[in-house]
Amino acid sequence: MSTFLLRRPAAMPAAPTFLFLLALLAGFSPPSAEAQETPPPSEAEWLRYPAISPDGSSIAFTYRGDLYRVSAGGGEAVPLTSHTGHDFMPVWSPDGRHIAFAGHRYGNFNVFLIPAQGGEARRLTWHSADEFPYAFTPDGEWVVFGATRLNAASHRGYPTGHQSELYKAPVDGGRPLQLLTTPAEGVGVSGDGSFLVYHDRKGGEDPWRKYQRSAITRDLWLFEAEAGEHRQLTDDEWENRHPVLVEEDEALYYLSEESGSFNVHRMELETGQRSQITELEGAPVRFLSASDDGFLAFGYDGGIYTLDPAEGTPREVSVTVALDRRTNDERVIPVRDGLDEMAVSPDGKEVAFTFRGDVFVASVESGSTKQITSTPDREVGVEFSPDGDALVYASERDGRWGIYEARRVREEEPYFFAATLITEEAVRVNDRQNFQPLYSPDGDRIAFVEDLNTLRILHRESGEVTTLLTDEHIFATGPSHQFEWSPDGEWILFS
Secondary structure, three states: OEEEEEEOOOOOOHHHHHHHHHHHHHOOOOOOOOOOOOOOOEEOOOOEEEEEOOOOOEEEEEEOOEEEEEEOOOEEOEEOOOOOOEEEEEEEOOOOOEEEEEEEOOOOEEEEEEEOOOOOOEEOOOOOOOEEEEEEOOOOOEEEEEEOOOOOHHHOOOOOOOOOEEEEEEOOOOOOEEEEOOOOEEEEEOOOOOEEEEEOOOOOOOOOOOOOOOOOOOOEEEEEOOOOEEEEOOOOOOOEEEEEEEOOOOEEEEEEOOOOOOEEEEEEOOOOOEEEOOOOOOOOEEEEEEOOOOOEEEEEOOEEEEEOOOOOOOEEEOEEEOOOOOOOOEEEEEEOOOEEEEEEOOOOOEEEEEEOOEEEEEEOOOOOEEEOOOOOOOEEEEEEOOOOOEEEEEEEEOOEEEEEEEEEOOOOOOOHHHOOOEEEEEEEOOOOOEEEEEEOOOOOEEEEEEOOOEEEEEEOOOOOEEEEEOOOOOOOOOOOOOEEEOOOOOOEEEO
16 A cells, blocks of 8 residues: 655645745744734635525525534624534524534435534434435424435336435424425425425536526426425526525525526516526526525625615625634545556556546555656546656646656656656647547557547657547547557557
8 A cells, every 4th residue: 555645735846845944944033922913813715505594693604514604794703513524505494593404424415403503413314315405394393305315106217316306304303204206406485384486407417507508407486285286487498596485475586597697586476577686797696595584695706695685785794714724734645545547667667547636656566656746637548658768648737638748857767656856748738638648669659539539640759640530430428449559550459
């Protein structure tokens, strides 16, 4: 088993940073006791899933995988959870005394309940499927949640894991009950419990996709509980999501891409009349919620915003968080499981492989390992050159896949796993997608795939590129072609 050091990206390379710190410490003297003060908490960014309390006084949200609560007017946030599992999607109880949320604490997301002032979380659901809370029933005795647990037998012709059912779980503990077998997400419950509003899910499209126009975009629906009937409220080619009931259930606010980007819209339930409330550009509006008197809270561009519909101008909530890091900036990670691919060096003494999107080389005898690339981009398809002095691989950088080569610099260092100086060169980087590089037996040429379905040969010395096969001969939906050079380098064998 090998290990490597995983380091958070720094502004300076390791050695210069070390020298800079030595120089800094040489002339450093500690401040006097009077001058030492606790630094103020920093203003937090990338706040997610804001949910405003029923009385409009507080907002619960997710930050770095934990739940926090802050005044609706802004200020320092109070932590509600501190578990190593990821906690998100807070939902307030009608009386504002409790918050339900989804917690990844036992291998998957389950529904938990916690006091609104903080405390020990209590688990409400126990299924192995992911479960996500949407609302409480008006009496506060049940939490309405979605999960792919048990579909109707009549749906057996189209079983799928991305279209969930709707359930409710008792807050005092007990067996959940199924409400709907049809997908219903972002649910809101009327004040008397007689109907639900929700958005549907017709297909498997990623919920974070923007600017979608298709037949499977989400629409809003109303479900009459007693009659068991669904009434479609929107039927558009754009996305409509997250309905929130207001004004004694006579109207609702929701998120829509009707104008191009997600913004807050309003609908009168009796007449169906619609209007756009916000006109924010760039980032989409997410995570809409409302207090009992219709005061809105939502997420936008990593921040939390509130909106009094009577005023019409969104206001960003300034949130500060006094938070220490949960883990060290650096940690040692075993290079053991999750290796994607391997290539053996020509002399059989080294093995190159990819792990967590980077290229590594390990000694066959000692297991000593050297990390070759350390980028936020993914590297795949690593191969040794015929002389063993270089490695070639594909990497996705700046939105384009290109071919890169890493080479040992010092002749006195014959192995990658012990090399102290390695250089990288871009071999084939352009406005195309270039994958699957493979050296010829003499190392003078590199075969590669361009734009998925074109096999080409790059002549290293001249830079000339020869096309061998096009989409008339080969086809794939990803970089998964199978081809290899003949021993004399005169032929390409492909499937």
